Amino acid sequence: MPSFLRGAWLAVSGMARREGERCAAQYLREGSFPAPRELSAVPPGEVVVVHEVADFQRERPAWRLYLLSNVLEGLCEALDWRNAFQVSDLYEAFRRETPWGALHAAVAQEAPRSTERTALRLRSVLRFWEPLQSARYLYKTLGAVLTLEGLLEASHDWALQAWCPMEDGPLRTRLEMAAERMAHATREDSEAVLAREMPRALPHAKGLKHRSRLADPSFVRQRVAALDPASFERMSGACTSDLLETLYDWDRELEAS
Incomplete structure (x- = not known):
């Protein structure tokens, strides 16, 4: 995970926005985004906060994945919000190519939540299932520590209900089926x-x-x-x-x- 996402809330928030400014500088020069300067391994079983609702001890150091959204804010602000929707789409596509970026895109569920975009998000996070499975996650319920399966079931219950109803089997298989149906939906x-x-x-x-x-x-x-x-x-x-x-x-x- 990008190292700047580990720390107290105030520090992570500021580092994420500065990362967005760094992304903006390269985007203006080259039309692309830089990889994070430093990555850190999340030890197995360590908790990652994926939604701000569950982040109620903000002074404590933690992995704060949800603050990856601050990178996009810093990026768009540095570009004076020019072509913000296009930049947002490009940055999401860029971060979906990494395990933690893919998970953030899937769980944050920023608009649009169309069949096409949701299928892309699900397929990305499914591709990184193994490296994401060892961590534990805090989502929208205080104190409820979830596995990857629990997190994706909680965040995508609507997609499973709509696109994979009445299906049995492992959650991963059901998510794959939902993504496939959404990707090819007329x-x-x-x-x-x-x-x-x-x-x-x-x-x-x-x-x-x-x-x-x-x-x-x-x-x-x-x-x-x-x-x-x-x-x-x-x-x-x-x-x-x-x-x-x-x-x-x-x-x-x-x-x-």
């Missing part, structure tokens, strides 16, 4: 998944004024089919947060009509 495939998953997301939506209409399967199928290509691509992976955002959008549109 629009029709995704429409079927979205129409099936929207009702599952509905109970999590609070304060809807047109809940009964949004629960109508024919209404959902019609609205999904009518999505423009950009909106459809954004939610095609069927991530619960994207489904909820769409439900709220539809509810506001119904209220205004």
